[in-house]
Amino acid sequence: MRILVSDDLAHEGIDILKQEFDVDVKTSLSEEQLMEIIQDYDALVVRSATKVTKNIIDKSNLKVIGRAGVGVDNIDVDSATRKGILVVNAPEGNTIAASEHTVALLMAAARNIPAAVASLKSKKWDRKSFVGVELRGKTLGVVGLGRIGKDVAYKAIGLGMNVLAYDPYVIKDHVENIHIKVADLETVIKEADFITFHVPLTKTTYHMIDKERISMMKDKVIIINCARGGIIDETALYDALVSGKVAACALDVFEHEPPLESPLIDLPNVIATPHLGASTAEAQVNVAVDVAKDIIRALKGEMVKNPVNMITVRPEEYNEIKPFIELAEKMGSLYTQLKNGRISEVEMIYTGKITRFDVKPITTAGIKGILTNILEIPANLVNAYFLAKERGIKIIEKKISKDQDAPGNVILKITTDKGVGSVSGTVFEKNEQRIIAVDDYKIDLIPKGYALMSFHRDRPGIVGEVGNLLGRNDINIAYMQLGRKSFRGEALMVLGTDEEIPENVLDEIKKIKDVSDAVFIKF
Ligand SMILES: NC(=O)C1=CN([C@@H]2O[C@H](COP(=O)(O)OP(=O)(O)OC[C@H]3O[C@@H](n4cnc5c(N)ncnc54)[C@H](O)[C@@H]3O)[C@@H](O)[C@H]2O)C=CC1
Numbered sequence: 001m002r003i004l005v006s007d008d009l010a011h012e013g014i015d016i017l018k019q020e021f022d023v024d025v026k027t028s029l030s031e032e033q034l035m036e037i038i039q040d041y042d043a044l045v046v047r048s049a050t051k052v053t054k055n056i057i058d059k060s061n062l063k064v065i066g067r068a069g070v071g072v073d074n075i076d077v078d079s080a081t082r083k084g085i086l087v088v089n090a091p092e093g094n095t096i097a098a099s100e101h102t103v104a105l106l107m108a109a110a111r112n113i114p115a116a117v118a119s120l121k122s123k124k125w126d127r128k129s130f131v132g133v134e135l136r137g138k139t140l141g142v143v144g145l146g147r148i149g150k151d152v153a154y155k156a157i158g159l160g161m162n163v164l165a166y167d168p169y170v171i172k173d174h175v176e177n178i179h180i181k182v183a184d185l186e187t188v189i190k191e192a193d194f195i196t197f198h199v200p201l202t203k204t205t206y207h208m209i210d211k212e213r214i215s216m217m218k219d220k221v222i223i224i225n226c227a228r229g230g231i232i233d234e235t236a237l238y239d240a241l242v243s244g245k246v247a248a249c250a251l252d253v254f255e256h257e258p259p260l261e262s263p264l265i266d267l268p269n270v271i272a273t274p275h276l277g278a279s280t281a282e283a284q285v286n287v288a289v290d291v292a293k294d295i296i297r298a299l300k301g302e303m304v305k306n307p308v309n310m311i312t313v314r315p316e317e318y319n320e321i322k323p324f325i326e327l328a329e330k331m332g333s334l335y336t337q338l339k340n341g342r343i344s345e346v347e348m349i350y351t352g353k354i355t356r357f358d359v360k361p362i363t364t365a366g367i368k369g370i371l372t373n374i375l376e377i378p379a380n381l382v383n384a385y386f387l388a389k390e391r392g393i394k395i396i397e398k399k400i401s402k403d404q405d406a407p408g409n410v411i412l413k414i415t416t417d418k419g420v421g422s423v424s425g426t427v428f429e430k431n432e433q434r435i436i437a438v439d440d441y442k443i444d445l446i447p448k449g450y451a452l453m454s455f456h457r458d459r460p461g462i463v464g465e466v467g468n469l470l471g472r473n474d475i476n477i478a479y480m481q482l483g484r485k486s487f488r489g490e491a492l493m494v495l496g497t498d499e500e501i502p503e504n505v506l507d508e509i510k511k512i513k514d515v516s517d518a519v520f521i522k523f
């Protein structure tokens with residue numbers, strides 16, 4: 001397998017990748033250049049410079065895209081997800097670097113440090129022009145209270161600041177215990193003397209600070225943005241810096257990078273660094289190593305640590321749910337091999353001890369199994385939900401957790417325009433997977449290898465007739481299962497076979513008296 005690294009990555013990460021796979025490092029490629037070579041690679045590793053566009057993704061045969069850092073706004077994650085390409089990032093390794101850079105910018109802006117340095121270096125001894133403001137006792141507004149925002153808040157509290165934060169996704173009580181006051185966005189921007197941003201760039205956060213919101217801020221506010229350009233409308237910010245509404249701002253990030261044409265960087269009250277938040281020796285090693293390890297896990301088909309577009313399984317739960325993930329996929333695949341019809345709803349019902357866990361990965365695997373036989377695009381655990389949603393399939397997940405000590409059971413119920421059908425499965429001790437029912441037929445089937453499933457009316461001799469026919473065609477029977485609704489009533493026969501059953505033999509089976517259907521199943 002081949003890996004392309006298209007941005008600067010610390011050699012510690014590249015060394016890890018090289019131990020397992022072929023690695024090429026080619027940086028500063030244009031979209032066209034990347035499109036020309038991307039088909040040759042299974043994995044792509046980027047930082048923020050490479051824009052991983054839909055065009056690149058569509059051209060690629062990538063299995064995984066790794067982001068050595070946090071923000072994935074330079075990757076078209078939706079296009080990757082649709083194609084079943086896993087996206088991973090390295091969200092922990094640069095928290096401290098970004099948080100320390102934020103504090104550095106905060107202090108530099110409060111004390112006019114860059115301008116004062118430049119003045120002295122131009123041989124001027126000017127002390128009057130650079131009188132600053134103190135941080136102690138002032139209010140720092142923190143927008144986005146994730147890893148970096150929280151760390152900045154702790155540091156600000158250490159500097160004697162009051163912290164007022166806005167993050168609609170954090171639990172208020174939890175952070176207020178640690179002296180961070182939480183409020184809505186308007187209150188934060190109205191009351192803060194300094195405002196710092198630590199939200200990802202998304203459709204919701206794009207231009208969340210515009211002309212109107214700037215007008216609500218205190219006069220002479222100082223703004224720090226070490227998160228993403230695009231969160232603040234740069235034209236509105238420019239006007240406010242010129243008018244003096246905003247006293248100063250410190251920017252590490254810009255809507256278009258490099259921002260060499262941006263009038264913002266020429267303003268005297270703007271401090272600007274070239275996206276250096278994560279650029280410390282320590283952070284670069286951390287993120288390169290973290291992303292390299294996840295790329296290797298992904299290429300080896302193992303569970304990754306930092307998926308962006310796939311459900312995470314907690315490592316301590318993985319061993320418990322893994323056999324159910326495998327089983328659910330086989331149940332889904334069995335269903336769509338056995339029956340057809342336009343699927344409108346998939347319901348996964350869980351009982352017994354599996355209900356103690358997060359079952360979403362199992363549901364996803366069931367959907368993957370269903371879609372694998374009916375879609376052109378290969379379904380996998382990354383795109384299964386997405387593809388199902390795109391086809392208008394409603395997905396319901398239900399846990400019936402009355403007896404959490406009973407063996408775990410999964411029922412997959414599928415509604416189509418031809419009716420409702422189901423497959424049930426369980427996992428015994430030692431992770432033995434079994435399919436225990438198809439519709440109302442009770443069976444006990446190990447979902448492995450090949451099987452013939454035939455529906456017939458129960459009568460003496462019918463099993464022998466099917467067996468004989470397979471024998472005549474040199475198809476060996478490995479095991480047999482019979483499920484019937486009633487004595488001499490409708491029945492389902494499952495014959496495990498060592499060989500594949502060709503179409504013509506299936507047709508002959510279907511012609512046997514009282515056989516209503518016969519399907520060859522591959523697990
Ligand atoms: N300048 C640089 O070099 C670096 C910049 N970054 C940027 O910083 C961002 C934050 O990084 P982390 O703290 O590690 O991410 P994180 O995911 O831990 O935190 C982001 C926080 O933003 C919150 N959030 C999301 N949407 C929001 C909204 N509409 N309003 C308010 N809060 C919202 C989330 O609830 C979360 O708590 C990254 O997404 C990245 O864009 C990260 C590292 C380095």
Ligand SMILES: O=C(O)C(=O)COP(=O)(O)O
Pocket residue numbers: 047048049068069070071072094275276277278279
């Ligand atoms: O991790 C992030 O989100 C960053 O913005 C860091 O970007 P970089 O890897 O230094 O180009």
